[in-house]
Amino acid sequence: MTATAQARAGSGVNVPALVRHYAVLIMLVALFVALSVSTSSFLTLTNLLNILNQNAPLAIIAVAGTLVVICGGFDLSTGAIFSVANVVAAWVALHLNSPVLGLIAAPLAGAALGLVNGAAITRLRIHSFLATLASSLVYGGLAVLITGGFLISVPAGGFTALGRGGIGPVYYAIVILALFALLSGFLLNRTTFGRYVLSVGGNAEAAELSGIRVNRIKLYTFLYSGLAAGIAAAIGVSRIGTGQPQAGDGMQLLAIAAVILGGTSIYGGVGAIWRSVCGVYLLALIDNGFDILNANPFFKDLTTGVVILAAVALSVASRRR
Amino acid sequence: MTATAQARAGSGVNVPALVRHYAVLIMLVALFVALSVSTSSFLTLTNLLNILNQNAPLAIIAVAGTLVVICGGFDLSTGAIFSVANVVAAWVALHLNSPVLGLIAAPLAGAALGLVNGAAITRLRIHSFLATLASSLVYGGLAVLITGGFLISVPAGGFTALGRGGIGPVYYAIVILALFALLSGFLLNRTTFGRYVLSVGGNAEAAELSGIRVNRIKLYTFLYSGLAAGIAAAIGVSRIGTGQPQAGDGMQLLAIAAVILGGTSIYGGVGAIWRSVCGVYLLALIDNGFDILNANPFFKDLTTGVVILAAVALSVASRRR
Amino acid sequence: MDGPTPAVAVTVRDLSVRFGSTQALDAVSLSLLEGEVHGLVGENGAGKSTLGKVVGGLYQPDSGELEVFGRAVHRWDTRRAQDAGVVIIAQELCLVPALTVAENVFLGRERRTFGVLHGDLRARYRELEEICGFGLPADAPVHTLPIADQQKVEIMRALARDARVIVMDEPTSSLTADESERLHEIMRWLRERGTTVVYVTHFLDDVLANCDRVTVMRDGRVIRTAPAAQETKAGLVEAMLGEPVDMLLPDRPPAPPPDTPPVAEMHDVRGGAVRGVSLRVRPGEIVGLAGLVGSGRTEIARALFGCDPVESGEVLFRGEPVTGASPRASIARGMAMIPEDRRAQGLVLLRPVLENVTLPHLGRFSRAGVLSRGGERAAVRELVERLGVRPAALDGDVSVYSGGNQQKVLFAKWLLGRPELLILDEPTRGVDVGAKSRIYQLIVEIAAAGTGILLISSELEEVAGLSHRIHLVRGGTVIGEVPGPGASVDGLLQRLFEVEPPPATEGTP
């Protein structure tokens, strides 16, 4: 799209703008209603809590990923960070014989790897797309080396409490996701950090000339993304009770897909946290729907693709005049 | 990097500029030399021809992908197009009982799917990253539907000639890659189409202002990319003799990694075909090296990541003053 | 004009364009004749660019008719416009950065056989260069050129199209006087060949001197179209703004006593395009940098502000040597800079007005990193009103603001900080006469309040009229100094064109 077309679109608050803004939410609600009427198994507390719980780790990664994308970056290494953090957690829990230390180790490991990403990107001045592609290979290798290619099984006990337990019927994972999303939304919209993230993503040179430490802001977003992947890994490994070197495979792409599905521009500068979360759960509902409707799985990928296109087309159609 | 720094970097021909330009080639040569001295099995005609042959399909995709990226787009669906084209080829060859028709069907199918991508991107004005992510799901589903989830084995005979045969010791695949790369380089540098691709990627608005049909150019690049994936699929399916619905899985990321490794900017506007080919073969040498050195495969991903970082750091370090 | 009535090239009738709540064009009717230079003037946001873009095929009108060479057009886009011979030089520079000058100039007009390019690009470029005489290198990628040169590329690109109608939207905004004069010659040459030129500019003298007819716009409407010979500058201004405006430059604030310690000093600074610069600015003093385009004024400002590394020499701020210079450190010390390229370097176009204005000052509006949005809004609202930014919405989308209003937003951004040193690089580029006089007023007020100002402008009247002292810049060095009062544009130009440049060391402040 040309800048002029974009510019033309940018003015005033009106119905099309609302549709554009809320396209992903509209699709989510539509799918929700469709599933609710088509099967009685869908609209049950357990099922809804399950959906929320199952996808909470991915959503946590997508939430932080939103900040990275808004800041003009791309983090393709979250899947690999998830893998490392989850084997580190299992390793620590097993060898130091402390479930709690293990679960704390995951976010720390994640943050450390995110920091390495950020440092590589800002110091070497590599574009993050390539840098995190490379680092994801390195981290993936690391995860395998830590485990020697095997799994690290942690004896049950405290270790699985985080992933399987909850407050009443609400899993901890859901609570953590909610807190993390709220915190991130707050960071983005109410703090100087968030403002800097938006401006660095919008125009790095103008931000630099306004006295913002562009590199530091970028670095923080990658650190944050790594931390999120680590938190997600803590939940994931605790749920499974086992550290697996492939645990995070493919997560990074799903997370980025959800972010972009949520309407965050891949060029940075604009975006919203809650829409990424909607993106994650839109994809999740499709999965869940196929399972509970017992639809032919051959059509699942096809349907997912079509739903994504529909969501985007909806948001784009409203942009025309 | 700021625009001024970029401007500064762009002037004059000097050693750093050369290093930056040729970083991927330098890494390729370095790895080549290292492998040549560390094992006598490396530097043989057969091995070199094998490496070239094995990765020719990927290189063909990367060559066309370079045009897409230069034009400011992203084609994440080439893997899925490869899958569709390769099952279509097998299906046609089997059911119409004509190996030749089958092999012709692959590029046609690829081009058709590429056209659909291009139309969706330009008509719906969706960013290609998301559009091709979605279409890759749709195409992947399509490939599975065509085969019903099975493989389509084509009785040997003419069908495998393309993939396994050659002119003297030189496989057809290598010849096709060479021709395709030359053609693409010619297109990029010597034709109005190439000039327009560069200008649309460099500044779509300026191109529009110059009377260039921006959408049409974008569409052509995706068509071209689809065609390339189809050609690659014809080679691939002919080599194996079997249509597999997962055949192309993951190829799109490797192809894009190679393109970016070759120094083509993900923001579009600049890039070179030959460097993407170097990118493909840099990755290929690592693979080959691990196999012939019988090195621990646990270290392969790690090494690949480090080599990518090194190549990029090399090119970036030379940018400093 | 005498002789037979010239044919009409383009007619617009009742043209309306609306962007959200802004009525950019409101039933505009106008006709452009073949072989005339048609001036289009109006305050910032009057709708001049919008009108140009509709004619050039960039925007689709909501209603109204467009007739080109007697044929009513319905589907209209840049491609069709160019095929019909209508070309526009957009106000905002719009070139392909990685392509060379020649490639940009002939983009979309390449000679080809079956799509294969001919090798005659350079020859064609030379032909065109003969007409224009800009002296640009054909093979330089345009992103390596300074803005002014990029603007020349834009002009050449329009000429390369053999257009019958050329809309030039503020083509001289970064050109120096002599280069503008070159362009005016080109316009006359075009007129002789029967080409229609629409000349959008804020330089009313140029309009009066070079146009056959002038159309004045205000608030999206045409106020009047009349032969230029019948117009006066004051009349134009009154028609544009709806009220008469005093166009005299304001009086300089009193110069600080000569023994006042300078707020900023440069001592033989070198680095990049800066080749040995010494200067000083005292509190309350306006110091002008006069130079031709490409002389290195911007580079001097950037070195002072810490954007570009200083290789040797010394920068002092309030008497203390500056080490570890960066824009951030400079801002913390009390400097501010309005850069020359407002879209690329000044504004974050994706973010609203409010966020742009407060960006460098968030520390003030936050506690422990948490923003106090009420305070932010109050402060910005006050400034937006004081500077007369239009639309006056705090959440306005700056990317669609007219050029002059974007410039005002940038002023607001730095005035919020009450800097001790303010560097202004082309502060009135693209700004209408009304806003210009308000900006002059502002500069004077700021200086009177004790801020030192380094003023860079290609409009030598500004430099001559506002500065206390003027440094002459050539080839990255200061070649001399003249006192502001009494300086004349002609005198400055003469010094700048002196054939034999004095040695760089002579440039003592």
Add this chain to the structure above:
Amino acid sequence: GCNSDVSQVYSSSTPSSAKTGPVKIALLASSSQNGFNKAVYDGAVAKAKEYGDVEVTIFDGKFDSQTQFNQVQNVASQGTYDGILLVPNDNVGIAAAIPAAAQAKIPVVTTLFPVGPNLTELKPQVDGIVSTVAANTEENSKKLAEGAVKYCEDKDPCRVAILIGQLQFPFDNLRNKAYRSVLDGHPNIKVVATGQGNYDRDTSLKAMQNILQANPELDVLLSNADQQTIGAQVALESAGVDLSTMYVTGGGGNQEAIKQVRAGKWAADQVDFPNSMGKAAVEQLVNAVRGKPVTPVVDANTLGPVPVIVTKEILGEHPDFAGEWAD
């Protein structure tokens, strides 16, 4: 072996859960787009038809353990299904989801692999798994390697190339270790290369070409998957190697593999019986649902008409056996 023919009564949930009437089974395939899983499904459906009132529904695990984990949870929470037939993507991760099924009183039968931390322990390791229809991977791999040892007896050196799926997968790691534990004891045997075939023909073709480069003289190819051997075969044959002069193996027993072994090109194949596994698993599952006795371990090696390692001679004795699946 671990196989146990001792019948035990399914006891981890109370017999009151015994159900009469129609039974609905969810088959959680590791991927529905895969020949092996398809064969399990076909077997399951065939058995269900025998019962008449049993229905089997397939779910696509997309080769992703997280997906499968979610599916177990979803099935357990919906109450639509009476039993789960699992073709697991991983043995450990999925184990964490099984208790949800146990709580919902939905019995789970796993095929192909045990579920739980120990890949070689076929007895149910997790509450909720009522039966494991699988073979001992380690032992089968050793058997395959022992064939190679025999072939190598009078060769010194005997050069072995191993083509393994992906060493990062625990079960492939286990297989590789099993091969090595057998081979490494013989000084005449040299494992000259270990390549990763990723269960993919094209990858295996490349890996084999590269391996041949460094080791033009190979005596043995140990591969854990038929798809890999088929890819490697292309490489070997285009390098002019006559497969019948080597000891080439595969794993899985698909139709192509059986053909190649019969033709004397491959020396041996380790056979799986997915169709029979599907049948056996449905049988155990229906028993569990209906409160009948359940066999906790069904040794998959015993399900087919042929022994687990087949050679040309053995297949000669079973002229009708064509392999239970095609990919």
